Amino acid sequence: MAHVALADKGQELAHPKTWIGAYVWSQDHKVIGIQYIITATLVGLVALALSAMMRLQLGFPGVFDLIQPNEYYSAVTMHGMIMVVFMLTAFFLGGFGNLLIPLMCGARDMAFPYMNMLSFWVYLASVIVLCASFFVPGGATGAGWTLYPPQAITEGSAGSGMGIILMLVSLALFIVAFTMGGLNYITTAFQARTRGMTLMRMPLSVWGIVMATILGLLAFPALLVAAIMMLLDALLGTSFFMPAISDLGEVSSTTGGTPILFQHLFWFFGHPEVYIVALPMFGIASDLISTHARKNIFGYRMMVWAIIAIGGLSFIVWAHHMYVSGMNPYFGFFFATTTLIIAVPTALKVYNWVLTLWQGNIHLNVPMLFAIGFIFTFIHGGITGLFLGNVAVDVPLSDTYFVIGHFHMVMGVSPFLIVFGGMYHWYPKFTGRMLNDTMGKIHFWVTFLGTYAIYLPMHYIGILGVPRRYFAYGSLDSFPDSVHVINTSITIAALIVGTAQLLFIYNLVWSLFKGEKASSNPWRATTLEWQTPDTPPKHGNWGPELPVVHRWAYSYSVPGAREDFIPQTEEPSENTKGDVH
Amino acid sequence: MTATLIVLAVIMGGVVFWLIRQTLNVQPWAEEGPIGQDHASGPFSVQPAKVGLIVFLAVAASLFSLFVSAYFQRMEFGDWKIAPEPFVLWINTAFLILASVFYQLARNAVIKNQTAQVKSNLLIAGFFTFAFMGGQLWAWQEFHNSGYVLSGNPANAFFYVLTAVHAAHILGGLWVWSRTLFKLQSIVETRKVRTSVELCAIYWHFLLLIWLVLFALLLST
Secondary structure (H helix, E strand, C coil), X not given: CHHHHHHCCCCCCCCCCCHHHHHCCCCCHHHHHHHHHHHHHHHHXXXXXHHHHHHHHHHCCCCCCXXXXXXXXXXXXXXXXXXXXXXXXXXXXXXXXXXXXXXXXXCCCCCCHHHHHHHHHHHHHHHHHHHHCCCCCCCCCCCXXXXXXXXHHCCCCCCCCHHHHHHHHHHHHHHHHHHXXXXXXXXXXXXXXXXXXXXXXXXXXXXXXXXXXXXXXXXXHHHHHHHHHHHHHHHHCCCCCCCCCEECCEECCCCCCCHHHHHHHHHHHHHHHHHHHHHHHHHHHHHHHHHHCCCCCCCHHHHHHHHHHHHHHHHHCHHHHCHHHCCCHHHHHHHHHHHHHHHHHHHHHHHHHHHHHCCCCCCCCHXXXXXXXXXXXXXXXXXXXXXXXXXXXXXXXXXXXXXXXXXXXXXXXXHHHHHHHHXXXXXXXXXXXXXXXXXXXXXXXXXXXXXHHHHHHHHHHHHCCCECCCCCCCCCCCCCCHHHHHHHHHHHXXXXXXXXXXXXXXXXXXXXXXXXXXXXXXXXXXXXXXXXCCCCXXXXXXXXXXXXXXXXXXXXXXXCCCCCXXXXXXXXXXXXXXXXX | CHHHHHHHHHHHHHHHHHHHHHHCCCCHHHXXXXXXXXXXXXXXXXXXXXXXXXXXXXXXXXXXXXXXXXHHHHHCCCCCCCCCXXXXXXXXXXXXXXHHHHHHHHHHHHHCCCHHHHHHHHHHHHHHHHHHHHHHHHHHHHHHHCCCCCCCCHHHHHHHHHHHHHHHHHHHHHHHHHHHHHHHHHCCCHHHHHHHHHHHXXXXXXXXXXXXXHHHHHHHC
């Protein structure tokens, strides 16, 4: 049968002969994953630099004078869009997805390696187009990451010329790249698993990434539809979103368009997008916690169902971003209810992580520190989400720093902690060297405590009513002086945390050459990627024979077993009998 | 967003139902040994390419359903002026139905390994598809000449956008169609193109279905 040949096509893989074939135009999922990670990291650093400029402006207004108001708006927009789409989505799905899915499922490569390669190059093109928008006349778009029309394309607002056009083109390219990658992730996870790897033996990382891919494939078209229609509004004068606008006595040629339609389309993508980032984060966190607590994940089946349930529910909560746009009160009630319901499977996952830690043999190494730190930040960000999910609470808090504090905690800091945890965890497998432990611990503590110094005060000034997206606040009587003091302290904390990320980058490069040599399974983990014959795995991953899976991914501290972990590939024997309960 | 929600509810409902059923009574912690499939195949007994196509069709279904939802939402506003559809769309619809029929015949022939029939049916299917595309261009021309320009009214804009996005999907299909035809010229064994003929047939039926939905939408509003 054709599909059998696909899963075990060691001989059929085209092994590249040249350096360029192996590392540039590579069809190897590991190289593509690393290409994704490097690109996402670089563009993430751009976004980090933008936030430093914004914080300097807010913390010390008028002192540094690095950016003008229009550039501030561009910085706000680009920081948000880069971090959410081009950094986190690309990193989790393009990066970790590519690295982990074939290895964890026991496949030699992705189902369609050529399309996988194209996916990366189109992604790179989207990043280049996006970054080019900094340099066009009028600068990058300053419409906020939500790109709401009419402001986004109305003459006079920041980057309303070429800036917004390039942003929309870049997003369209990203969606094409994501679709090509996504077809691979799903087909590989469902069709190319090795013998014995049933769905319920897959590590939760794979579950999270695959479900996130399903969400992405169904939700990104909404953004594409919105982008196509906005491009037509901006370039060809249609009125999908653009209402009639009277500006200084001049009436625009557009008539009767509805910005609310854009908001629906944007958030129909935008809310699942939160879970496109969150589900891989949940999955990877589960694997980090279980491995480093030397204990099976608590409630594996419940964890899988929670991922599936969150995926399904994430499509019917989008309008909770639009309470202030005006809607039928019954709709508001509906969306508030679904928002609270989606918290149930999410909370269930949190309980299960904590219960996995309970009485585990916790190894406080760097990946584990990040995973435990993530539980804290995610609970904080999640709980404030419950506040904002209620219409009556959301309306006064809308567009204040409370919202900024909330979403940075829940989908900024939390996924980044897992990105870092995952990098410290899997770096040895893909480079053959360990990351430096001391630098890792400094990185963790500065980042973890620092983010609290940044985002907790934001909740406070948000409750005081300080609005987001302001270039400078001047001396408004309605804010107490503490707001200015807090803004300064947030900036100082942000600069320190930002610098700590450079230490991480330095560690990544330094360890590549000087890091301690890693054994093939340094964390004594059970999953398949740690059982490869070579470290780093060669093209084709598995040598002549594909691995055969004999058990689930979480056989840690099995009573009566020789060691405190049993690899998924180990055949059942007297020593492992304790595995059966 | 009702139209989108219905389409996505069907897709997500299918995914969730299937996944839950696969995972319901499984106790992975209690089982040992290489259980599950006999081969390194997936849970579906079809080729990976087919799974890839089906996933892509779900993406396309989501895209078109979002356009339809946007159409319904935009229609509610006062400036919407109903435009009469060019009559040629009826003829185009007939062309696309014929293209789909002949693609199905090509598929049936490829299963029976009848090279000559595969070739002729593929060519006819391609011919009708090109006729459809030409007819769509004609419809645009006619629509434009009657004064229904793109920026004139959102109803016109939607007409152009929906037909253009549909045509873009057909173009993608025609690219695969031309590659299949090219391969048929150069290789002896017909069964080597079997997958692409089979998958293209599914794709053509899907695009016909999408067109019928879009055409009905345009006619009824």
